[in-house]
Amino acid sequence: MKSGSSVKKCPGLHITGEASLFDGDFLSGDPMVRLNNGVFSRIGAKTGSWIKITSRTNGRSVYRIARGCGRSITYLPMDTVMIDMTACYELGVTGLVGPDGCREKTGRTILNKHTQEANEAYVADWDIRCATPLEQIEAVWRHPDRGYQVSIQIALVSLLVGVLGFVVGLAGMVISVVV
Incomplete structure (x- = not known):
């Protein structure tokens, strides 16, 4: 460290x-x-x-x-x-x-x-x-209770997809301003 x-x-x-x-x-x-x-x-x-x-x-x-x-x-x-x-x-x-x-x-x-x-x-x-x-x-991804585990996995995947959508939208906006 x-x-x-x-x-x-x-x-x-x-x-x-x-x-x-x-x-x-x-x-x-x-x-x-x-x-x-x-x-x-x-x-x-x-x-x-x-x-x-x-x-x-x-x-x-x-x-x-x-x-x-x-x-x-x-x-x-x-x-x-x-x-x-x-x-x-x-x-x-x-x-x-x-x-x-x-x-x-x-x-x-x-x-x-x-x-x-x-x-x-x-x-x-x-x-x-x-x-x-x-x-x-x-x-939390490997939570022993399947109910928690599935809902947490869906939430984390949704967060990643949302961040990816934001980055793609931002890139599209920057490209439209430059061009």
Whole structure:
């Protein structure tokens, strides 16, 4: 990165544990990842920003919207995330399965104080960091919900066609003035 560049460097964090999202998070419909509130300052992100999660074992990546653990979720360590199972499979958690056919547990349990729901954490080997502006476009382009994905793709294609039409119209106007 060049010095004086306007793009700020976003530090990453190694994740060693993963737990499923609580039921209420699934109902929101957002592709989210729950993080310990202290992680945001360490990776330079804000709640609601896009986060890139990359597997160290196979290099696969997913994008999720960062959410804090709030006051209701307890015992969520700094190196553990709560994420949906679709993202786990996209990251290739099957590569973390032991010889007995099961994923190793970390021995940690994350608790929702309001619903008394408890989820066990499993071993993960991922890196997280905030997504760059170009990666944010990729994230919405590959949104896990097909309804959002199609509408966003149509909007971005329409924007590009509109810009192209503007440039062609401007070129036609310049040519008519010159000739």
